[in-house]
Amino acid sequence: xxxxxxxxxxxxxxxxxxxxxxxxxxxxxxxxxxxxxxxxxxxxxxxxxxxxxxxxxxxxxxxxxxxxxxxxxxxxxxxxxxxxxxxxxxxxxxxxxxxxxxxxxxxxxxxxxxxxxxxxxxxxxxxxxxxxxxxxxxxxxxxxxxxxxxxxxxxxxxxxxxxxxxxxxxxxxxxxxxxxxxxxxxxxxxxxxxxxxxxxxxxxxxxxxxxxxxxxx
Numbered sequence: 700x701x702x703x704x705x706x707x708x709x710x711x712x713x714x715x716x717x718x719x720x721x722x723x724x725x726x727x728x729x730x731x732x733x734x735x736x737x738x739x740x741x742x743x744x745x746x747x748x749x750x751x752x753x754x755x756x757x758x759x760x761x762x763x764x765x766x767x768x769x770x771x772x773x774x775x776x777x778x779x780x781x782x783x784x785x786x787x788x789x790x791x792x793x794x795x796x797x798x799x800x801x802x803x804x805x806x807x808x809x810x811x812x813x814x815x816x817x818x819x820x821x822x823x824x825x826x827x828x829x830x831x832x833x834x835x836x837x838x839x840x841x842x843x844x845x846x847x848x849x850x851x852x853x854x855x856x857x858x859x860x861x862x863x864x865x866x867x868x869x870x871x872x873x874x875x876x877x878x879x880x881x882x883x884x885x886x887x888x889x890x891x892x893x894x895x896x897x898x899x900x901x902x903x904x905x906x907x908x909x910x911x912x913x914x915x916x
Contacts, residue, residue, distance in 0.1 A: 720779075720799070722823075723806035724815050730777035731803070732822035733827040736770045740779060741830065743798040750783035750795035762835055771796065779803075811826065830903045838903070845900075876908060 722728060730736060742759045743751060753771055758765040763805045775796075783797035809820040839843050846856045867875065883906065891899045 728819035
């Protein structure tokens with residue numbers, strides 16, 4: 700039978716959801732510029748504030764456990780995740796990880812045309828898109844996507860699949876942006892924990908909204 704003892708982490712860990720973090724440095728951008736690392740980070744956010752072991756994260760992502768260790772260390776080095784506790788299992792120290800922030804926001808300055816960090820910023824954004832694609836494919840293949848009609852009786856199915864482009868007046872674009880932010884903030888405030896035993900449903904949402912400048916040349 701395996702021996703198992705639990706100890707708190709040696710270093711203090713910021714409480715889950717302490718604050719959003721604004722990313723404006725190359726080191727953090729490089730840590731984010733990988734779909735698997737983003738998948739690890741998203742999994743910790745999804746199950747937070749409950750800390751997870753590498754084995755548990757690997758099971759969620761459907762990846763070999765050994766494949767994750769290097770990526771976990773890179774995220775830890777960038778202070779995006781931290782050890783929230785350890786336990787001794789059969790003489791081996793097993794760490795449990797937690798995200799260091801509730802959310803991430805990329806600084807607008809790193810996308811500027813004269814920014815030296817622009818390539819890394821683009822790589823981080825493309826990695827995020829790859830992460831969404833991988834999660835959708837995983838959920839689709841595992842029959843986790845709900846195609847039933849909406850509970851409010853409206854037409855279609857519960858999921859929303861849309862790729863849209865609009866030409867709006869500036870003030871209308873501002874109202875749309877504000878409405879999306881308000882809806883996201885309301886959903887975040889209403890979120891229940893992963894250990895909630897009620898009738899909560901899991902929603903997956905990726906939001907990308909930007910104003911496109913007129914083409915040049």
